[in-house]
Amino acid sequence: MQSTVTPTHCPYCALQCGMNLTPAPDGTVEVSERVDFPVNRGALCGKGRTAAAVLAPGVRLTSPLVRDAGGTLVPASWDEALDRIATGLDRTRAEYGPDALGVFGGGGLTNEKAYTLGKFARVVLGTSQIDYNGRFCMSSAAAAGIKAFGLDRGLPFPLEDIPKSGCVILVGSNLAETMPPALRFFTELRENGGTLIVIDPRRTKTAEQADLHLAPRPGTDLALALGLLHLVIAEGMVDEEYVRERTAGWEDARAAAMAHWPEYVERITGVSVPQLRETVRLFCEPESAMVLTARGPEQQSKGTDTVGAWINLCLATGRAGRPLSGYGCLTGQGNGQGGREHGQKADQLPGYRKLDDPAARAHVAEVWGVDPDSLPGPGRSAYELLDALGTDIRSLLLMASNPVVSAPRAAHIEERIRSLDFLAVCDVVLSETAALADVVLPVTQWAEETGTTTNLEGRVLLRRRAVTPPDGIRSDLEVLHELAARLGVEKGFPTDPEEVFEELRRASAGGAADYSGITYRRLAEEDGVFWPCPAAVEAADAGEDAVGGGEAPAVHPGTGEDARPGAEAPAVHPGTPRLFLDRFATPDGRARFVPVSHRAIAEEPDDEYPVLLTTGRVVAQYQSGAQTRRVAELNAAAPGPFVELHPRLAARLGAAEGDPVAVVSRRGRAVAPARITDAIRPDTVFMPFHWPGEGRANTLTNPALDPTSRMPEFKACAVRLETVEA
Ligand code: SF4
Numbered sequence: 001m002q003s004t005v006t007p008t009h010c011p012y013c014a015l016q017c018g019m020n021l022t023p024a025p026d027g028t029v030e031v032s033e034r035v036d037f038p039v040n041r042g043a044l045c046g047k048g049r050t051a052a053a054v055l056a057p058g059v060r061l062t063s064p065l066v067r068d069a070g071g072t073l074v075p076a077s078w079d080e081a082l083d084r085i086a087t088g089l090d091r092t093r094a095e096y097g098p099d100a101l102g103v104f105g106g107g108g109l110t111n112e113k114a115y116t117l118g119k120f121a122r123v124v125l126g127t128s129q130i131d132y133n134g135r136f137c138m139s140s141a142a143a144a145g146i147k148a149f150g151l152d153r154g155l156p157f158p159l160e161d162i163p164k165s166g167c168v169i170l171v172g173s174n175l176a177e178t179m180p181p182a183l184r185f186f187t188e189l190r191e192n193g194g195t196l197i198v199i200d201p202r203r204t205k206t207a208e209q210a211d212l213h214l215a216p217r218p219g220t221d222l223a224l225a226l227g228l229l230h231l232v233i234a235e236g237m238v239d240e241e242y243v244r245e246r247t248a249g250w251e252d253a254r255a256a257a258m259a260h261w262p263e264y265v266e267r268i269t270g271v272s273v274p275q276l277r278e279t280v281r282l283f284c285e286p287e288s289a290m291v292l293t294a295r296g297p298e299q300q301s302k303g304t305d306t307v308g309a310w311i312n313l314c315l316a317t318g319r320a321g322r323p324l325s326g327y328g329c330l331t332g333q334g335n336g337q338g339g340r341e342h343g344q345k346a347d348q349l350p351g352y353r354k355l356d357d358p359a360a361r362a363h364v365a366e367v368w369g370v371d372p373d374s375l376p377g378p379g380r381s382a383y384e385l386l387d388a389l390g391t392d393i394r395s396l397l398l399m400a401s402n403p404v405v406s407a408p409r410a411a412h413i414e415e416r417i418r419s420l421d422f423l424a425v426c427d428v429v430l431s432e433t434a435a436l437a438d439v440v441l442p443v444t445q446w447a448e449e450t451g452t453t454t455n456l457e458g459r460v461l462l463r464r465r466a467v468t469p470p471d472g473i474r475s476d477l478e479v480l481h482e483l484a485a486r487l488g489v490e491k492g493f494p495t496d497p498e499e500v501f502e503e504l505r506r507a508s509a510g511g512a513a514d515y516s517g518i519t520y521r522r523l524a525e526e527d528g529v530f531w532p533c534p535a536a537v538e539a540a541d542a543g544e545d546a547v548g549g550g551e552a553p554a555v556h557p558g559t560g561e562d563a564r565p566g567a568e569a570p571a572v573h574p575g576t577p578r579l580f581l582d583r584f585a586t587p588d589g590r591a592r593f594v595p596v597s598h599r600a601i602a603e604e605p606d607d608e609y610p611v612l613l614t615t616g617r618v619v620a621q622y623q624s625g626a627q628t629r630r631v632a633e634l635n636a637a638a639p640g641p642f643v644e645l646h647p648r649l650a651a652r653l654g655a656a657e658g659d660p661v662a663v664v665s666r667r668g669r670a671v672a673p674a675r676i677t678d679a680i681r682p683d684t685v686f687m688p689f690h691w692p693g694e695g696r697a698n699t700l701t702n703p704a705l706d707p708t709s710r711m712p713e714f715k716a717c718a719v720r721l722e723t724v725e726a
Helices: 051-055 078-096 111-125 139-149 159-164 180-191 221-234 240-246 250-258 262-269 273-284 303-316 358-368 382-387 410-418 476-486 497-508 520-526 536-542 632-637 647-653
Strands: 006-009 018-023 029-033 065-067 073-075 101-105 130-132 167-171 195-199 212-214 290-293 326-329 395-399 422-427 439-442 451-454 459-463 611-616 643-645 660-665 668-676 684-688 702-705 717-723
Touching: 006 459, 029 051, 065 078, 078 101, 078 395, 078 422, 078 439, 078 476, 101 111, 101 382, 111 130, 111 451, 111 476, 111 497, 130 382, 139 303, 139 326, 159 180, 167 180, 167 273, 180 195, 195 273, 212 273, 221 250, 221 262, 221 273, 221 303, 240 303, 250 303, 262 273, 290 303, 303 326, 358 497, 382 410, 382 702, 451 497, 459 520, 643 647, 643 660, 647 668, 647 717
Parallel strands: 101 130, 101 395, 167 195, 167 290, 195 212, 290 326, 395 422, 422 439, 611 684, 643 668
Antiparallel strands: 006 018, 018 029, 065 073, 065 439, 451 459, 611 717, 643 684, 660 668, 660 717
16 A cells, blocks of 8 residues: 555545545555645545545455355456356347447546446447436536536536625525535625525525525425516616627516516415515625525426526526626536536537537547447436336446435336346445346445546546555456457457546547546646636647547637637636636527426325425435445434424424334335424425435435436425324
8 A cells, every 4th residue: 555645536525625645554544634725625524534434345345246046146256247247238238239238327437437438338338328327416407507508517617706706596505514615615705795595495504504594395496586587677687788798588588587476486485575575685786696506406307497597597687607606506426517528428428519419429439439320329318217127228237326225216216126137236335226236346436546527616636546446446447448348349448547538538629528628737737627628729839639539619619719729829728717708608609598487396295295305415424325324433423314394294293303204205105213393394394315225215206307307306296294103
């Protein structure tokens, strides 16, 4: 084991906090603060501080596992395990065709892995059936951003702009628990005289920091945004000049908003008209203001329209593309941003290109050295793919995801996974999904490998290898290389992350998410570079080949900069921390209003299921908990699920604090102890979703999909409560 201090980044959320790792002689690894990284300036939450615990051999997998004749997972050699996977996939393909093969990735994979996984699915397996768990994260915000701005980058400005803004509306984000070090940006906002408005059905730790907290009924954020826009129009606060100069489609959006009278919106949302008026005043008065959304408004069956309504508010008030202002999405997973840019999404190719765009296919096919016509078309979205397991999709290769816990209608998805002909899982630990596999491969993790991630600001970062993995572990890139070779593709799947990144640069050149000007050397020296960062200028100036094969556009769609070789520009593109200041990434440079109207959630409460369920996270656990539930300190802080409910609801049910409560939806039943608090609406219960078993919240959630983003409705469904004998 090396003994030096290595600066790197946290394995968990999209903040990608900087940290130092120091291996100790006893084999443990010390995590310490790294104050020079501007996002967290040394601060780490409990998950980051304890992240090294998952590196220990007793916690993580150290040998491939294969299922024996008796149905038990037993240790096996790498050759046996890889041969079994290749045979399983090949057999399915021969019997049912390539689209009977599914591939499911994750927002925690590095850019290099996400890129290689997408290429593996399309080039080696020839399947269209690939998607990833990021579909369950920010896909509605991504879809809305592309509609309105022509480009999706979570935050189009750095986090450091937040404290300098005049007002921030935070919609459906409990960042005090999901990414605690980010809270300081909002604390500083208030210290600087700015206003923080938090919109959440619960009075969360984040809401407690706010100047104004609005607690709408779950699933009504769309109506809320429309009501605010109605008031902006009625009170003459539209920025007419901005709307005229920088947008299109205002009249239809205006008409839609005018149909949402404040009193009507109050009835839908439960937010009073005076609160709506106060919100508009606080948002419109300062020179600069932002709206930031997270999973609350996005994880709905109308998530794209809901985010679109908040973007409309930003456009009407002249906020988007102005300094210290605009709309942004707080992406959740560690590489949630990069994970959606490089081709593991069902409808996309690297560089955030559309899979059904002939020019995009031709560009990427050239980089990959294949015929564009050989590339399959778009496949199913994440839930639809999981729902097709065992029927249309007979075999699945899964990396870095745990859908048995994290997918909506999870008991049904677990059943679908069990019905597969063949399942192979690459993971660090034996997750609930890996435990169902025919073959499990133990792979290297964050501190044991080099690779890049892209944080929620669009800042591309270099994670460095700090420790040597235990014997018996291989990287996901090695796994894909070995499988490709066994399936007849000997070249094109390098195992060196930097070599993969060099190819990714070429594949992304000229695309929306252009990484072609970013190198490992730059990432190491500059501690991160914001995309888009085209290379054409650099290459021309350096007299090099312009990032092989990729013809860069004359003007980058996001920045409006002249990207042609030889153009007047710095020798090396500096990256783009702030987008849209001059133009949006649409063909005419104008943002698009999208006319949207209120509609109900897919499953409204009724006599049988009279209460609303919403789900979310707690500070000491991360996503499906596969890693964090294995860390003693985190488990002590958050040992299990709970049902948060209002005292009035608890009294009606006859439940006291800690009593087991059954939450029943049309999809199943979950049981967890009652946590009684007046911090939640009386018509709503909350459950965190980190745990499997009896308290699995996603047993209950509704897979009704957004028609555009294909996002399931995690955030609101109808349930009833029952008491349970202790
Ligand atoms: Fe890691 Fe996110 Fe915690 Fe930072 S906030 S230490 S990135 S989990």
